[in-house]
Amino acid sequence: MGYPLKNRQILLKRRPVGLPNESDYEVVTSPVTPLEPGELLMRNDLISLDPAIRGWMSADEDSYMPPIALGDPVRSSTLSTVVASRNPDYEVGDLVLGLNAWEEYTKLGDIRHIHSFATKMPKDLGVPNTWLLSVLGATGMTAYFGLLYVGEPKPGDTVLVSSAAGAVGSIVGQIAKLKGCRVVGIAGSDEKCRWLKDELGFDDAINYKDNNNRELLGCAIAKSCPEGVDIYFENVGGYFLEAVLDNIAERGRVIICGLISQYNEEVGSGPENIWKLLVKSARIEGFLIRDYVEQMPEAALKIGQWLAEGKIRNKVDLHTGFDNIPASFLKLFSGRNQGKLIVELEFDRE
């Protein structure tokens, strides 16, 4: 691995209105300058594509993380290899998990990448590297903490999951099954619904494309969840949330993990039936995995154990090629991806 001469990057040129398109980005090639003392250079082998990135593209200063600055490369979770280091804590060949960007190489220490971090990963875990960005990474943690710590499932609870065939939802449903819950998924195709039931063990699944408004989805939920919804793991928002509140059980819990239907809207829409929270003594609660830093070792251990025992399955939707990042990213918003969306960059392995 020689020191690279140039770096390809996808910069955020302007803040998207609605779905991001190519005029929101600028693809540039820039030289890689030599390392200063303390710096390290990472090659971004795997780029994780997550709905949250769309939020970071917007201008909201009052979010949990500052927006991506215009002109910066698009922030993204990454699994990288250290290709050069002037930092005593890292050596060439180290595998690191980070919050880098849509670029081939990221230099840590570069003031622009203030959110970068580089957590060294063991190289002999015996699992595919993609798992470190999915079920063993933030995706798995999100499912684990959201469902177990925010939702507090009890055996026999009915757990409804939206984006159930997505990266987080598919793990949530499987953990809920392990906890003795009845699990129903909402997904965007009959094929995905079959996958949820036949492969992942969901008790039932609803195709929202056949139930594309509050009334229809509400009816489908009522049918699949005759005792009401005790826990709803929310990844979508909009009419999904209203249809669920129409069916919420007493003391029901809505876990807000994401609101993907809202991310490309200029003005969001809230559930008009929020009074259901009152009459059912129910709650809606948001969370961030950084609230659970202390519990992360427990989560990693538990998830690793379930994987080893074959009790949960991880599905990765792997794409290839730097140029395909923006188009792959859009799959998240069209309901077309299944499992965890990752783009693998190609490098000449010297």
Place this chain on the structure above:
Amino acid sequence: MGYPLKNRQILLKRRPVGLPNESDYEVVTSPVTPLEPGELLMRNDLISLDPAIRGWMSADEDSYMPPIALGDPVRSSTLSTVVASRNPDYEVGDLVLGLNAWEEYTKLGDIRHIHSFATKMPKDLGVPNTWLLSVLGATGMTAYFGLLYVGEPKPGDTVLVSSAAGAVGSIVGQIAKLKGCRVVGIAGSDEKCRWLKDELGFDDAINYKDNNNRELLGCAIAKSCPEGVDIYFENVGGYFLEAVLDNIAERGRVIICGLISQYNEEVGSGPENIWKLLVKSARIEGFLIRDYVEQMPEAALKIGQWLAEGKIRNKVDLHTGFDNIPASFLKLFSGRNQGKLIVELEFDRE
């Protein structure tokens, strides 16, 4: 107290659209039939007027209590005197708290009044009877359980209360002060705001009539709650909730006690910025006091003690006369009442 010959009642003739008006009611006078064995007849001395009654007038079958049937008298909390009894557990002169109706007399055992109950009250409590329907009744319990059990205030928390000059809100704010919180109220006039600050010890108060949209109210909240809102005790809904979510602190808690701005709307409106729950790890939670039946003795004792020690004050907005019930009820929805709204019925005391 002779056995009454006739009973005046205000029946729900049709379900109101928007604010209830006189054509939604029918005032009737009917004979009082003799008691059957086991029955008792109560004279409704005090009628409690609460926002929840508006909800019971609507047709929603999936609420925490069935709607008032068309043709039935309007359900209401009441403090009554037993005027005749063929039930061994009650004797003439007993003071009873019940869920009777907008009528002079209620017969318990009457199948129509399936929600009636009659909880005997001690006669020598040394407090005005109106207090049994307010700070020592459901109003006080609502404030106590909502704030303490749902909101879980910690010393130093900023607690914001809407309808702060109302029956529940005024008690919530005072309890929050006792728990070491910084307390800000939202109310509908400068006079009420002065009362909250000067008489009840609120740290600050916002007149929403000067801040009648999300942006203005949000600015006022930001000014009064510079560290953000840790707990919001919600009685209003609509743009109030959005303005608060714009200012919610990390791990903030919104307690849904009521949504009075929504009760007369055909279609409610939900907070479009519900994503704030996600980025702030915050929650919105509803509750009903019946969830806390076991804790009620504790609450009554505690509130009684605070009252005795002069640590909280109770304000009653007392009206007089059966005919004035519907007009008095409307005061709740115009922001004109201050404290607990009760109508005292007049009877010839023989």
